[in-house]
Amino acid sequence: MKARLAASAVLVALLVGGTTGCTFLTPQATSHMYDASDGIGTTLGDIRVNNALLVTEDGQNASLLINLDNTSAFGVQVSIQYENTQKQKVNESIYVNGDSVAHVGGPDATKLVLSGIDAPAGSLFPVFLQYGDVTGKQLYLPVLAPNGEYAGLEPTATPTP
Incomplete structure (x- = not known):
């Protein structure tokens, strides 16, 4: 009887140790920074770039969706540069x-449209972000179709007079 009780206790200890002990060997996913959305992010000095992406219907004009988090006490002008299909550098800010x-x-946010580009949905489009004398970064933004949560965020045609 004692042997059976001891064997049961050992088996329970092995099961508990085996099922919970694996957390000591595996890395914690919460300790790794990653982009938990469709867009991408980076840090430029005091500016955190979050969920940056493009939404397009025609691949020639795309709405930029981006959140810029300024952690400093001073306002900054962030420059966004891209190249259009004419190989001209276009600067927005x-x-x-x-x-x-x-x-x-x-x-309900400010709109910024990248015009004259070649960026069909499903591709990556290069943009360069920079402010002040902080070294800029080139990001390859995912280009999405205006479906699901992005429906209605694509650029709208400008009425002609």
């Missing part, structure tokens, strides 16, 4: 107040 987040491209 977004002002971000100190200690705040600039939301661009959402339903």
